[in-house]
Amino acid sequence: MLSRIAESLFWIGRYLERADDTARILDVQMQVLVEDPGMDERTSCEQLLSVMGVEDYTGNPNRWMILDLLAHNPDSPVSIANALGACRESSRRARETLSTDIWAAINTTYRGLGSARAMRPPDMFAWVRNRSAMISGIAESTMSRDEGWHFYQLGRNIERVDMTARLMSTAALAPGPQVAWPTTLRACGAYESFIRAYRGIEADRQAAEFLLLDRWFPRSIVFALAEAERALVRLERSGRRAGFGDEAQRLLGRARTELEYRPLADIVFDLPVEMERLQRSCAAASDAVTARYFAESEDYAWQGGVLL
Template sequence: MLSRIAESMFWIGRYVERAEDTARILDVQTQLLLEEAGIDEQTTCRTLLSIMGVEVDDDTRVDLTTVLRLLAYDPHHPSSIASALGAARESARRARETLSVPMWESINTTYRAIPSGHFTSMRPPMVFQWVRERAAFINGTADATMTRDEGWHFLMLGRCIERADMTSRLVATAAVAASTGSPWTSTLRACGAYEAFLRTYRGMETDRGAAEFLLLDRLFPRSVVFSLNRAEQCVDNLESSGQRAGFQNEGQRLLGRTRAELEYRSLSDVLADLPNEMERLQRTCALATEAVTRRYFAGAEALAWQGVL
């Protein structure tokens, strides 16, 4: 498979997952703002933006409308759902000849809602529902039509790394909001994990339990550990070196180390400084992406010819 195509596949996975998870995070936060009367809109919105990696000047007013514009509707803002869907489509366009027709069309029709104005006309929470459904549609189409070759592994790798990253952000937003309300229930709901959580913990609803479930559960597909595990597997499938000792692949090493650290440290230790721990995790995801890029996608830059005429 061409390096350039592999890169496109990787980013399709990431962008689709990013759109979906941003929608989940926004869903939780808008709901919290509605339900909890005592919450300060300014602070919550500011925190949310900073956790999503958006910088805002200290003196600008930040309210829910600003957040929705920056993180959902504005196709020109790099953190918005609209731009993630646009980027997913652009990546798909670059890999179009390798995608199955249903896969391409599922991504393209999703994107078409943005220039056609359909996306902006939807309001929360409908719009978040729509994004989740479209992401499920794209992922389902991929699952049903793609061969399990390299392209698939790169797609999954992108998706898993993004999911680990975004779940950690979701956990961070919950941890920050915990001082003012009880965000864990809605956080679990946003992941579709509430029922699974209740069953697993036999109805014992604690913040600690919820954090544990979202971070460390080995069976829940959106947990950080599950995602990192899958990402490791993907790299392993791509590499298949059959080495007897250690790992050659820098990306695999980073992912594995972070997962092991999360799993083998005591929960209290991790929970003690949750926002910072989550930030470290996001950093690992970025480093792993860099490593994967260097290993598999490198060399696809255009060459300039310095010849004599």
């Protein structure tokens, strides 16, 4: 497979997951602000911007600023609009390998952004999640399980780990965690699965444990790390050299085992710091994938909230 095509598929997976998870993070933030009127809106919005890596902004942060920076503004490198635009551009570069259905779904989603901006924020977030789920479902049913699929899955799961870590940091930093954690579980589509797993017990520690360590739930961090590792193993077997020589695989495996084999109390004691460390591991793994498979391509990475 051409490096250009492989890189495009990798970033299609990442951008699609980024748009989806940014919508989920914003949905959590808006619901927490509405349900806890005593919360300091400026402090909460500053924390969210920090979690998302946004440092360069002017004015006092409020809900309308974060909607602009993280949802509507196509020039903001961390916005939903920017991610969907970049996803469409990556799809255009890999047009010869994508099915007509995938291309049409991505292109229609991008074209629908103008109408989505006019929606109420909760409706827009739901629209982004539904369109992302539809595109993912089409990819699941129309893509051959070849190298292209593995690159798509690799990018998607690395991004899922990164963004779920940001989502958990947002919940941990919220002044009212008794509101933030159930809202976070619902945003991940995890609330019903969590209730079944813990037999109706609702507690912040258990919610964090579920989103971190559940091996069966597809949006948990451990599950996504394992899927990314499996994608790398399959790429190794599809024509690359044998043996454990993949730096990205080593980084992701170390991140997974540190979560699985450390006491949960140590992780949740300072969850935002642990999640920031996990984000750095994802960035390093992405750099390793780029160096190995896309050596002649432009390197994309999160650096201070700016996609370079």
